[in-house]
Amino acid sequence: MEIIYALAIGVLTGSGVWLLLRPRTFQVIMGFSLLSYAVNLFIFGMGRLTVGRAPIIDTLKQVDPSLYNDPVPQALVLTAIVIGFATTALFLVVLLASRGLTGTDHVDGEESEP
Template identity: 45%
Template sequence: MEALVAIAIGAMSAAGMYLVLRLRTFPVVIGMTMMSYAINLFLVATGRLAINKPPILHGHGAVDYSAYTDPLPQALTLTAIVISFGMTAVVVLLSLGAFLEGGDDYIDMPEADRTERGEKE
């Protein structure tokens, strides 16, 4: 199972990276979303895989640690998922704004702005 999860993480991050390297805004946004899936899964995986051991206590006596998976990465990932939504939303709006203001959806700086900035004073 570990191998499958690792391959999935690798495949998603590779796809995400490839899309991030594209020229237009939309694929880059999609690529970042793919990257966040991969990273979130990776974060959960750092708590090691466990099946049927959700971190929800059964009783209130002494706790049998082996019956539960690590809750901390899950808590961190949960907020990460929500934050990555916020980030995606901002990036989507940025790309939309760039398209509406600039007239195209190229992600790179226009060629004219890319030339070497002269030494001013």
């Protein structure tokens, strides 16, 4: 499982990095999306992969930390997902405003080569 998980992170990172370096704003916004998936998975993975151990305490049993997945990375990722949405929205609007002002969707606001 771990190897698949790691490969998934790698593919998402690679695709994200590739898109980040492209010249069109839409490519960059997609790149950020993919890269944020990768980063979220990476942070989540810091709590190690466990199956069927959601950090929801069973009130009937004794609390034993080893029975649950690490909640801290999960809480971090949850925050990251929401903030990621906010930055995507902001970036999209800046992108649209830039496109309206400059007439192009190149990230620099002008075509690099004629």
